[in-house]
């Protein structure tokens with residue numbers, strides 16, 4: 001009980017520090033002018049509002065190509081059971097699109113678990129969202145020992161609906177996650193991330209664990225950070241062809257390509273949007 005109270009207090013204290021991401025992009029340093037042109041996106045956060053592509057992207061064992069769509073031979077992913085706090089009996093239900101949705105019988109992700117800490121009070125997701133986050137965090141935790149935990153920020157409010165300051169995050173399927181960084185110590189909040197401190201290996205391991213499930217609809221990520229990951233993967237034996245279904249980079253920050261897309265305000269965290277759970281369709285809208 002004492003631990004629970006402590007945990008709750010800690011979450012409340014951290015939440016006041018974190019506020020999730022898009023709340024404070026103005027505090028980041030502006031990039032030099034030439035690089036701003038490089039980032040020229042047609043509309044701020046345009047991808048927050050567009051529907052998902054019809055095909056799933058599934059990453060297979062690296063450095064193999066990404067597989068687009070549910071092709072024959074692709075392994076069938078078995079959704080794990082989430083750990084919710086408190087435990088619950090009813091399955092969750094995601095209703096509507098991420099920008100105008102609701103969430104019923106949400107799973108609250110515990111404030112910590114193997115490989116992650118969850119620092120936002122808006123820690124309510126679908127069962128699938130929480131299960132997938134816990135799966136990816138545990139895999140990275142196993143792969144890289146003695147490293148800081150992944151910092152999970154806002155998912156949705158308990159019953160979904162509008163969540164200031166986000167456009168989406170309304171139906172339990174959007175998650176903000178801090179980039180995994182090379183800096184020492186356990187981060188408690190999102191920090192501006194660039195070539196000097198991005199841990200490309202661990203960040204990709206986390207993303208790869210999610211992408212390999214075929215359950216990711218979009219990842220919103222600053223174009224320059226896409227470039228850092230992309231180049232690191234090429235150095236690791238991936239091919240441009242293999243990365244094309246995954247990354248928008250290097251096609252351009254306003255080009256409709258890949259699952260990972262540029263959106264403003266995503267230099268200190270990335271945003272993962274999961275697809276609708278099959279059982280929630282058709283009320284759930286991708």
Ligand SMILES: [Zn+2]
Nearest residue numbers: 174175176271
């Ligand atoms: Zn977000």
